[in-house]
Amino acid sequence: MAIIERPSDEVEVVDQSTPSEATPETSYGVFRRPVETTGWKSWLFTIDHKKLGIMYGVVAMFFFVVGGIEAMLIRLQLAGPNGTVLSADKYNQMFTMHATTMVFLFVMPMAAAFANYFVPLQIGARDVAFPRINAFGFWAFLFGGLFLNTSWFLGGGADGGWFMYAPNSSVAFSPSNGVDFWGLGLQITGIASLTGAINLIVTVINMRAPGMSLMKMPIFTWMVLVVQFLLLFAIPVITVALFMLMFQRSFDATFFSVEAGADPLLWQHLFWIFGHPEVYILVLPSFGIVSEILPVFSKKPLFGYPLIVFSGAAIGFVGWGVWAHHMFASGLGPISVAAFSVATMAIAIPTGVKIVNWTLTMWGGKIKFTVPMLYAVGVIVQFTIGGLSGVTHSVAPSDTQQTDTYYIVAHFHYVIFGGAVLGLFAGMYYWWPKMFGKMLNERLGRVNFWLTIIGMNLTFGPMHIIGLQGQPRRMYQWTENRAGDGFFNIGFWNLVASVGSFVLALGVLLFFVNIYVSHRKGTEKAPLDPWDARSLEWITTSPPKEHNFDRLPQVGHLDEFFHRKYEDRGADGHHEFHQVATAEEVVAEEENNADAHIHLPSPSYWPILLAFSLPIMAYGVIYNLFLLLGGAVLALVSFYGWGLEPHTAPEEDYDPPTGTSMEVAAHG
């Protein structure tokens, strides 16, 4: 059996006078704490934000492929007239699950992956405020996502669209359990998002390194902070809607039944009060990533840092006032429509501010088009296209023509894929060396990028045309005699879009090939600072040590890492930077002055157990009351076990130290 030692502090100076802060208390645990540092247990019971971030990323990429396959089935069905690849019922399930998977199981967790991994590093912290809750959040997301997708095997996927409008969502129109899986699955992942939000906000507010004021934080951390506030307040709204939907489906409540006197718009309002902040939740992290990458590869600081911070906050705030622009054609009445139309136009302003600031960051800079930079610039271009079509939607009269057509589908794919997803890939290429100690291959990356760009424009570009020509959303077939003639023949453009989706798929496949190729035996280890970066997360090894920083950094500047490498010798407002240290020297300086005592909380099995109780209860709601009760008992036991567990494992959970005098002294 491997000897599992309490991680040593790896430093010379040992304080022998005071006992370690984490005085072990009487353990009520039946099993010893899972303190392994290697092997599968070190992943299953980890509370380390970096391991959790990687797991979030791996699972998100898995769901990206699932959602992508669902998309390609849709495009196969629509490649020609009278498609027979999918029945109408299967088609409904496909577009519902594609969107639900992409929004909730890919983009959000992928952003969570980066947020979890890098926010503590960017603010100079050793972990998040509540590491066990962090672990719980990941497992809840995984189990919720898997639970949701078991619907495919248990009667069919949800089929009411990702926005699940009533009355389509009721049992009469969606008799299979698909919608139940959808509602309960999203409740579970919602808990993960809510707890994650509380965790990250407290972390950013309370765990910044000395000297790091809020206005010295990297923009990625700022955008993540705004997103967590959006999650904190938006998730409860959809929670209310989902509960009412479940009560309607499971207990015959009539919340959404017009024939019983219900308001036909209740669901839509509740869903979109959540749904609009949700789309900013999707895109803001990528805006943050772009804001990190542009300065590095323009060799210039971010232009207008305070403006970018405030515009991010403004987008977050104003985003609460525009939700009914998703309902312009629902019969709201002219006053509501006008009010929401104006508010929607207003929100284009802070976004425009960002685009301008990004552009001015690059202006006059020494630009290096590495793959991350390509993706970041791609975000600006593609998102702007999507934003422009968005502005046309804000004009309510024209939206009445556009709504429920493929023109809308074009808009949101340009902003989500072009904005959020490209940004996430930018983050992958940018931060890969830091996370894994290897560079992703640049040449392959370039091919990956261009195939992705060509693919996405081939797929979603034509949708503007076919949408304005009148092809409705969510129709499982189109016919020749309604396809039109000449340039606007929707048949032709549907085919182009379908071909485009295959090009896109090829691009994505190449990303996975790149990972494989870059990690083959014999590939070089990445340099410590391959990009000449600017922020705090780069003052670590690659990958970072478990405790992140040997010494908690003292922060004096925005772009602290940059200022440790480069000294400004200019005068009178004119900047002249000279390199005074290499990245290796900066990191070595920290290692040589390492903190004497580094305390990390211990791994735990309660988070995964508590998370596991959630799908059990959810299956119980659908199938069997005893399952529900059983899950509830597991949850209750987990709450108590977790609450009674001390933050660090007691000594006896570790094997005895192998006996250098230094270790013995440190353990007292």
Next chain:
Amino acid sequence: MADTAVHADAHADHGAHHTSTGLSNNKLAMWMFLGSECLLFGGLISTYMLYRGRHSENLGPDQVWDIPFTSASSFVLLMSSLTMVLAVSSANRDDERNTKVWLSVTSLLGALFVAGQVYEFTTFYREGLGFTTSLFSSSFFTLTGFHGVHVSVGIIMLMSLVGMISKNKVVGDKKEVVELFGLYWHFVDVVWILIFTLVYLIPA
């Protein structure tokens, strides 16, 4: 003296070990959670307000409410907030015995409130107002049901806390948990303040 002891203890923000703001992580987390709960109960209250008039003629709010009874229930919950504050005050003074006494009284008052709710709901049911009878009844029972579950969870939390104090597990920095459970309890009371007025006292 009691007052100076209060001063001395109140100076130390119990859970705040070296945070950027000097504030306790746990307390910050609790306030954020309560902020998010505003959106939860706001949604349930709004749905109720929308649907309160959608019922059959003889089974509307004006017909079924028993205002004197509900007023008594409300008074009970209000007093439980007082006893909760006294529990926190005792905890800050390191007065373990009174902390447990006041926490137990709070739980008891809470349980009395829940019992009152159960009695009220079963009476409504016997009078013909079930969960699915009308939109008014569905939204009423959903709103008050969610609130009742929150109270019940609170009672379990408070009694567990009494148990933990008895086992000497709530010492030093950990005393903050009494205050945090108190915040949760007060919030649940505050939601009832809204419900009592908006649901019961405003006629159709």
Next chain:
Amino acid sequence: MSTATEQHDIHGDEHAEHGLSDLGYIKIAIFLAAITAVEVVFSYTQDQLGAAFLPGLLILMAVKFFMVLLYFMHLKFDSKIFSLMFYIGLTLAVGCYAVFLATLHFFQS
């Protein structure tokens, strides 16, 4: 009026940053119970109150709400950051849901 002296007493019991004494809390609780009683009286005298009924009732409700929030929950005496967290949620809730009800013509008689 008794309410005015109660208010004065309450403030007299405050110690700058540290909240109230136990007696102060008891006084607040009595005050809240009194307001609740007034609310119930309002609900029985709606016709006599006329147009003042609804705003009056809502004001009483708000007074109770904020007294529990500021005193029992100590928000008045704690860091403004806690207030910020809670008030953002409260503002978004009141704002969004009021607009939601307004679009459904809830406030039109």
